Amino acid sequence: MALDAHRIPEEPYYRPVAGEVALFEAAYAARMPMMLKGPTGCGKTRFIEHMAWRLGRPLVTVACHEDMTASDLVGRFLLDPGGTVWHDGPLTQAVRHGAICYLDEIVEARQDTTVVIHPLTDARRILPLEKRNELVQAHPDFQLVISYNPGYQSVLKDLKESTKQRFAAIEFGYPDAAVEAEIVAHEAGVAAATAALLVRIAASSRNLKGHGLQEGVSTRMLIHAGRLAAQGIDLETACRIALVLPITDDADVRDAFSAAVSAAIA
Amino acid sequence: MPDDQSRQCPAGQIPADTAFSSVERRLVAYLVALWRLRVPIRHARPDAAGNPPRRVSLSDGLIWMPGTFRGVDGRRSGALFRAALVHAGAHLRFTGPRFPAAGLKPLQLALVSLIEDARVEQLAMREHPGLLRVWRPFHVAEPDGAGTAPALMARLARALIDPDYRDGDAWVAKGRRLFFEAEGEWDSPALSRRIGGPLGNDLGQMRVQFNSKDHVVEPAYRDDNLGLWDHGEVPPTPPSDAETLFEAFRTEREERGDGRPDEQPGEGATPASLSAADVPARAVGEEEITAPPWHYPEWDYRVGIDRPDWVVLNERRTAPGDPADIARIVERHRTTADRLTALVRSAKVSRPVRLRRRPEGDRMDLDACIDAMVSHRRGEAPDPRVHEVLVRRNRDLSVLLLLDVSASTGDPVAGGGRSVLSVEREAATLFAQALDGLGDPFAIHAFRSNGRRDVSYYRIKAFRQPYDDAARARLAGLKAGLSTRLGAALRHAGRLLERQATHRRLLLVVTDGEPSDIDVADRRYLLDDARRAVLALAARGIDCFVIGLDPQGRDYLTRMFGARNVMVIDRADKLPEVLPTFYLRLST
Numbered sequence: 144m145a146l147d148a149h150r151i152p153e154e155p156y157y158r159p160v161a162g163e164v165a166l167f168e169a170a171y172a173a174r175m176p177m178m179l180k181g182p183t184g185c186g187k188t189r190f191i192e193h194m195a196w197r198l199g200r201p202l203v204t205v206a207c208h209e210d211m212t213a214s215d216l217v218g219r220f221l222l223d224p225g226g227t228v229w230h231d232g233p234l235t236q237a238v239r240h241g242a243i244c245y246l247d248e249i250v251e252a253r254q255d256t257t258v259v260i261h262p263l264t265d266a267r268r269i270l271p272l273e274k275r276n277e278l279v280q281a282h283p284d285f286q287l288v289i290s291y292n293p294g295y296q297s298v299l300k301d302l303k304e305s306t307k308q309r310f311a312a313i314e315f316g317y318p319d320a321a322v323e324a325e326i327v328a329h330e331a332g333v334a335a336a337t338a339a340l341l342v343r344i345a346a347s348s349r350n351l352k353g354h355g356l357q358e359g360v361s362t363r364m365l366i367h368a369g370r371l372a373a374q375g376i377d378l379e380t381a382c383r384i385a386l387v388l389p390i391t392d393d394a395d396v397r398d399a400f401s402a403a404v405s406a407a408i409a
Numbered sequence: 410m411p412d413d414q415s416r417q418c419p420a421g422q423i424p425a426d427t428a429f430s431s432v433e434r435r436l437v438a439y440l441v442a443l444w445r446l447r448v449p450i451r452h453a454r455p456d457a458a459g460n461p462p463r464r465v466s467l468s469d470g471l472i473w474m475p476g477t478f479r480g481v482d483g484r485r486s487g488a489l490f491r492a493a494l495v496h497a498g499a500h501l502r503f504t505g506p507r508f509p510a511a512g513l514k515p516l517q518l519a520l521v522s523l524i525e526d527a528r529v530e531q532l533a534m535r536e537h538p539g540l541l542r543v544w545r546p547f548h549v550a551e552p553d554g555a556g557t558a559p560a561l562m563a564r565l566a567r568a569l570i571d572p573d574y575r576d577g578d579a580w581v582a583k584g585r586r587l588f589f590e591a592e593g594e595w596d597s598p599a600l601s602r603r604i605g606g607p608l609g610n611d612l613g614q615m616r617v618q619f620n621s622k623d624h625v626v627e628p629a630y631r632d633d634n635l636g637l638w639d640h641g642e643v644p645p646t647p648p649s650d651a652e653t654l655f656e657a658f659r660t661e662r663e664e665r666g667d668g669r670p671d672e673q674p675g676e677g678a679t680p681a682s683l684s685a686a687d688v689p690a691r692a693v694g695e696e697e698i699t700a701p702p703w704h705y706p707e708w709d710y711r712v713g714i715d716r717p718d719w720v721v722l723n724e725r726r727t728a729p730g731d732p733a734d735i736a737r738i739v740e741r742h743r744t745t746a747d748r749l750t751a752l753v754r755s756a757k758v759s760r761p762v763r764l765r766r767r768p769e770g771d772r773m774d775l776d777a778c779i780d781a782m783v784s785h786r787r788g789e790a791p792d793p794r795v796h797e798v799l800v801r802r803n804r805d806l807s808v809l810l811l812l813d814v815s816a817s818t819g820d821p822v823a824g825g826g827r828s829v830l831s832v833e834r835e836a837a838t839l840f841a842q843a844l845d846g847l848g849d850p851f852a853i854h855a856f857r858s859n860g861r862r863d864v865s866y867y868r869i870k871a872f873r874q875p876y877d878d879a880a881r882a883r884l885a886g887l888k889a890g891l892s893t894r895l896g897a898a899l900r901h902a903g904r905l906l907e908r909q910a911t912h913r914r915l916l917l918v919v920t921d922g923e924p925s926d927i928d929v930a931d932r933r934y935l936l937d938d939a940r941r942a943v944l945a946l947a948a949r950g951i952d953c954f955v956i957g958l959d960p961q962g963r964d965y966l967t968r969m970f971g972a973r974n975v976m977v978i979d980r981a982d983k984l985p986e987v988l989p990t991f992y993l994r995l996s997t
Contacts, residue, residue, distance in 0.1 A: 171791070210763070212776075227783055292540050347442040353744040354441045357751060399438030406443060409538035 145240045149201035157186065157193035158326045160318045161316040165193050170311060171243075178307075181315030184361020186326075187290045190315070191245050200284060201242040202204060203233045207252040213259045217293055226271060229275055238263065238270045241284030248288040250300045263287055264309035294357070317349065323362055331369025333347045337378065340407060341365045347403035348390065355396035360386050379408055424568040429474050432487055436494045443537060447743075449995045452476050463625055465493045467636035472497045478629060492543050492630035494546030496526070499533040500632065505598040507639035515621035516558065517609030522626070522634035523562055524608070525601035527569035527588060532595055545571055547628035552576045558612055558619035565608075580615065580685065584608050684859050694859050697866075705900045708941040710933065715941075720897040722864040726853075730885030732878045738838045744963050745986050746839060753846045756993050761799040770796030802911030806913035806996055807850035807872065809842060809906045810988075811898060811922040812887075814855045814867075822958075822981040829958060830889045835985040836919070837869075837884055843989040845876045849996070850909055853880075854902060855887060858894035860928045865891070866901055872909060895924035895969075896938035899953070903946040914951045917992065919984070921958040923965050939969045954995065956988060 156162040170177050171194070188204075195202035205216065218232035237244035249257060262269050267280035289310065291302065317323060320342050320399075328338035342365065349359030368385035372378050382404045386399055429452065440446045441855040451741050453462045453473040466473040478489055504525065510518060548571055550563035561581065567574050568585040576582065587604045594600045612619070626633055691697065703722040718978040740748050765774045781791035818830040837853050844851040853873045858864040869887070870880040899916070906914045924935035943953045954974045955964045958981040966975045978987055 209761075214776060220783075221780060222782050226786065227779065261524060351438060351442050352444045353747065354447070355438050355747070368985050395435035396438055398435040399442050403442035403537075406537035406539035406543065409541075 146185055146201040146203065146236060146242050149242060150202050151192060151196040151202060153250055155189060155192040156329060157189050158318075158322060158329070160315075162324060163190065163313050163315075164194070164197070164277070166313055168198070171198055171286055174268075174283075174286050176310045177289075178310035178312040179288065179290045179315060180293060180312050182317075182358050182361060184363035185315040185317060186362065187245060188245075191243070191288055191290075192330050195243050198243075200286075201237075201240070203237040203246060204245045204247060205233050205243045206247050207249050207256075209251055209253065211252045211256050213256050216256065216259055217270070219272065232236075234261060234263075235270060235272070235279060238281045238285050239277055241282030243286045243288055246289045247286070249291055250302060254303050254306075255377070257302065260287060261306070317345070317362065320346075323365070326362060326370050327365045330366045332351065332373045334371040338369060338377070341368055341382075344386065344402070344404050344407045347407065348386065348400055351396065351400065355393060355399070356391055358390075360390060362387070379404060417444045426807075429476055429490055432490050433474075439491065439500045440494060443495070444498060444502055444960055448498070448501060448502060450474055462633075464629070464631070464633040466633050467497055467500055469636075471475050472499070472501075481629070488543075488546070489630055493632070495533070495540060495543060496530065496630055497632055499529040500636070501531045503529040503598075504637065506636055508598075508602060510640045513606065514609065515624075516613050516619055517606050518638065519558075519562065519619075519621070519624060520609035520612070521601050521605030522607040522956055523566055524569075524588065524624075525585075525598070525637060526631050526634070527566065528595055528598075528601055531572060540720060541570070544630065547630050548574075549628070552578070556617060558617045559624065559627065561612065561617065566627065566631075574984075575630060580608070580611055583611070600920045607841050630803060639657040665773035669752055691728060692887050694865050696728060696787050696865070698723045699726050700724045703901060703904075705897050708938040710937040711931075719861060720864055720894065720898050721862045722901050724866050724868065726884040727867045727869060728888075729879070729882035730887070732885060733883040734829070735838050735881040738835050739842060742835065742985055743841060745907045746842060749839060749843045750846060752990070753843050756997055757804070757847060761801045764790070764798045764800055766794040767793045767796045767798050770798035772799075798953060804849055804996070805911050806915060807852075807906065807909040807911045808844070808915040808917060808992065808996070809852045809854060809872075810837060810868075811902050811916060811918045812837060812853070812855040812919070813857075813893055813895075813922075814887055815893040815922075816855045816887055817893075817922050818864050824980070826983055827982065828889065829981055830887060832958075832981050832984050833919055834887060835882060838881075839985050840989045840992065841870065841876050841880075841884070843993070850911065852905070853884065854896035854905075856894075856901075857891040858889045858897070858926050861894065861897075862898045862925060864894050864901075866898060872905070891988070892926040893920065893922065893924045894926045894935060895920065896935060896942040899939060899942040899946065903942070903949065903951050906951055907949060915949055915992075915995065916946065916953045917953040917988075918953065919958070919988070920955060920966075921981070922962070924969075934953055936965055936969060945969055950963055954991075956984070956991065958984065 167177065167190075180188055183324065192202060213233065216234040217234050218230050218235045220227040221230050222228075231239065232243055236242070246252075246257075246260070249371075258376075259270075261282060262271060263285075264287060268285070270279040270281065271277075272279060273290065291312075314390045318326070320339070323345070324335060324338040324342045327333070327341055328335050331338070333341075345360045345365055348356060352359045364386050364391075368378075371381035371385055383401060387400050391397055391400070433450065437447075437450065440448065448470065450472045451474070453466065453475050455461045460480060461477070462473070462475045463479065465475065472494070473698050474490075474494070478486055481489055508521065508525075513521070530540070530544060548563070548567035550560065550567045552564065552575065554560040554564065561578065564578065565584045567583050568576050569588050576585075580722070584604070587608070591600055591604065634728050642703050700723075703724075704718040705720045705722060706717050707719040718775050762772075766777045767774075774795055777792070777795045777797075781793070784791040812833050814830060814833070818833060819828050821828055822832055841851070841853060850872050851870070852868070853870040855867040855869060856865065867883075867887070869883045870876055874880060895918075902916055906916055922933065922937050925932070926935060929935055946953055952974070953970055955966050955970045956978070957963070957975065957977045960977060960979045963975060963977050966977065976987070976991060978984055
C-alpha cells in the first residue's frame with residue numbers, strides 16, 4: 144500500500160494533559176486543519192504521532208526550513224532516460240492517499256512557500272499542480288496539521304494572517320509539575336523522586352525566561368538529563384550537560400542556572 | 410567569616426575581583442532563578458566617617474550591598490556575596506512586616522534577629538536543599554570558644570543550621586532544642602520573638618559581655634537585621650548613601666505604569682544631576698541657538714501656493730539631564746530590552762535571499778536545470794541561467810526618529826502617572842539601544858514651535874555622533890512645551906536625512922496630536938502643510954512613518970502620511986515596546 148513507510152506500528156507514549164486527545168479527534172472527524180502551538184520540546188510532535196496511530200492514519204512529516212520551495216512540498220519533474228517524470232512531493236502524496244500531513248515548524252519556511260497549502264485548507268480541499276495542469280482532489284481521509292512556535296521571533300518570521308486564520312489551534316505548554324514528572328520518569332527511565340527533582344530544576348530555568356533566557360528548559364531536555372542520570376552520571380553533571388550548557392552561552396546566566404541546579408540538589 | 414580570622418589585605422589595595430559589581434549580574438540572575446525575585450540592589454557607600462558598611466542591609470524592599478567585604482580574600486568573596494544575597498532573598502521571601510522593638514533589650518533584639526535569620530534560612534532550604542552548602546561554610550564557631558555574647562551567638566547560629574555540629578553549652582543546647590521542637594511553626598514569623606526573647610533574657614542574666622554598639626552580626630554573609638525592626642518614633646538609621654529612598658522604584662510596580670512623572674530634576678536629585686543644575690536652566694523654546702536659522706516654505710491650501718521663507722527654524726541646544734536616568738529606564742524595561750537585543754541579533758544577520766535562474770552562482774537551481782534539459786531534448790536552445798545564489802543583503806538604511814515635545818506631551822498618559830514625554834523618552838531609549846546594536850545609522854531629534862518665526866529643533870543624537878553619555882544626557886533632559894508645527898520639522902528632518910548615503914532612508918515620527926500652532930486658527934492649514942511636506946520627502950526617496958499616541962488620531966494621521974504609513978497605539982505606555990519592534994519589522 145502507498146505510504147506504508149509512514150504508518151505508525153506501535154503506540155507512541157503520550158501523556159494527555161487536558162482534553163487535547165478528544166479535541167483532536169473531533170477536529171479530525173471534521174478534517175479541520177489544525178495548528179499545534181507551543182514552545183519547543185513540549186510534546187507537539189509526539190502528540191501528532193500518537194493521534195495518527197490512534198486514528199490509524201499514516202503520518203507524513205515535513206520538517207520545514209528556510210530553503211524549502213513550493214516544489215519541495217508539491218513535487219517536481221525529474222529526468223530519466225525516457226524524458227521527464229513527475230514525482231509527487233510529500234504534501235501531494237498525503238493528499239492523494241489520505242494521510243495526515245504534518246508541517247513541523249512552519250514559520251521557518253518562507254511565506255511564498257507556505258501559501259501552497261491555502262487551497263487545501265478551505266472547503267474545496269484541492270491541490271493545484273500547475274506544472275502538470277492537474278487539480279488533485281484531497282482524499283477524504285487527508286488532514287493538514289502544522290506546528291508553530293510563537294515567540295519573540297515572530298516579529299521577524301511569522302505566518303501570514305491569511306494562513307493563520309485557516310487553522311484551529313491547540314496550545315501546548317509545560318504540564319503541571321506532577322504530570323511533567325510522570326512523563327520524565329517514563330521517558331527517561333528514572334525514579335519518580337529524581338524526575339520530580341528535575342522538574343523543580345526546570346522551574347528555576349523558567350523563572351529566568353525573559354531575564355537572560357529566551358525559553359526555560361523544555362520537557363525534552365529534562366528527559367535527556369534523566370537519561371544521563373539513569374546511565375549513572377551524577378545528577379548535577381547530567382543537568383549541566385543536558386540543561387545548562389545547551390541553553391545559553393552567557394557566562395553569568397550559566398553560573399546562575401548552575402547555582403540554582405546545585406541549590407535544588409540536597 | 411569573622412573579620413579577625415580572615416586574611417588581611419594590604420591597606421588600600423583591594424584586589425579587583427573582590428568587588429560586588431563583578432559578580433552582580435550573575436547573582437541577580439541567581440535570585441531570579443531561585444525565587445523570581447527581581448529586587449533593586451543598591452551599592453552601599455561609605456558613611457560620613459568614611460567607613461564602608463560591613464554587612465548587607467535590607468530596608469523596604471531594597472538590598473544595600475557593600476561594594477566589597479573588607480579583608481576578605483578575593484577567592485572567597487564570590488562565595489560570600491552569593492551567600493549574602495541569597496540570605497537577603499530569603500528574608501524578602503519569608504520575613505513579614507517589621508517587628509516592633511519596643512520593650513526589648515539589646516540582647517533580645519540580637520537574639521530575635523538571630524532566630525529569624527535561622528528561620529528564613531531553614532524555609533529557604535526546604536525549597537532548595539542545596540543552599541546548605543552555600544551558607545554552612547561560613548559558620549566556623551567552635552564549641553570551646555570564649556564565653557562572650559558574640560561567641561555564644563555564633564555557636565548558636567551554627568547549631569541551628571549545621572546538622573553535624575555538637576555543642577555542650579547548656580544555653581546553646583536550649584536554643585537548639587526550642588528551635589527544632591518548633592519546626593511545625595517555622596512558617597510563622599512570631600516564632601522568632603517567642604524563642605528569641607527568652608534566649609536573650611537568659612544571656613543577660615548570665616552576665617555575659619555584650620556591647621550593642623560594636624555588635625556586628627556573624628557570620629559575615631548575614632545582614633545587619635536593621636530592616637527587621639520598627640523602632641517607632643526613632644527611625645532606624647538608613648544606610649548612608651547619597652541616593653535617597655525616593656529614588657527607589659519597584660520593578661513590578663513600574664511595569665504596571667504606577668510611576669511618577671520623572672522629568673523634574675528637583676525631586677530626589679542624584680549627585681550626578683547636580684552638574685546639570687550648573688548649566689543655567691533655560692525656558693523651553695528659548696534654549697541657546699546653535700546654528701544660523703533655517704527658512705522653510707509653508708503650504709497654504711487656501712490659495713494653493715508654497716509661501717516662500719515663511720517659517721524660521723532654529724536648532725537649539727538641549728539642557729542636559731542625568732544620563733543615569735536613561736540607565737534606569739533600560740533597567741526598568743529589562744525584559745523588553747533583552748528581547749530586543751535578541752531580535753537585533755537576528756535582524757543583523759538578515760535572512761538570505763535566494764536569487765534563482767542566474768547565469769552564475771554557487772548552486773544549481775534544480776527547476777531551471779530540468780527546464781534546460783527539457784528544452785535541450787526538444788531541440789531548443791536551453792536557457793543557460795541554471796544557477797542559484799544565496800545573498801545576504803546587508804542592511805542599507807538609515808533612520809531618523811523625530812519626537813514631538815510640545816506642551817501636550819507633558820500631560821499624563823491615559824490611566825497612568827507618567828507623562829507622554831516620559832513614555833517617548835523610554836521608547837527613544839530602547840530604540841537607541843536597539844539601533845546601537847544593529848549598526849544602522851540613526852538619529853534622534855525633537856521639535857516644538859512657538860509661531861511660524863520660531864520653530865525649535867533639537868538634535869539629541871545626530872547621525873555622526875555616537876550614542877554616548879552626552880546623547881543620553883540630552884535625551885534625559887528633554888522637556889515638554891509649546892506647539893506642534895509639524896511641516897517645518899519634517900522638512901528640516903528630511904534635509905538632514907537626505908545627506909545619508911544609504912539606499913533607504915526612513916523618517917519615523919512620534920506625535921500625540923494634530924499639528925497646531927498659536928498663530929494658526931484653521932485646523933486644516935498645518936495638517937495640509939504637513940501632508941505636502943511628506944509628499945515632497947517621498948518624492949526625494951525618504952519614507953515617512955508616523956506612530957500616533959492619540960487613539961482618535963487615525964484620520965488626521967492618514968491624511969498626512971497615508972494609510973499604510975500610520976500606526977496608532979491605543980495605550981501610549983506601550984510605545985517603548987512597540988517602537989523598536991515596529992522599526993525592525995519595517996526594516997527587514
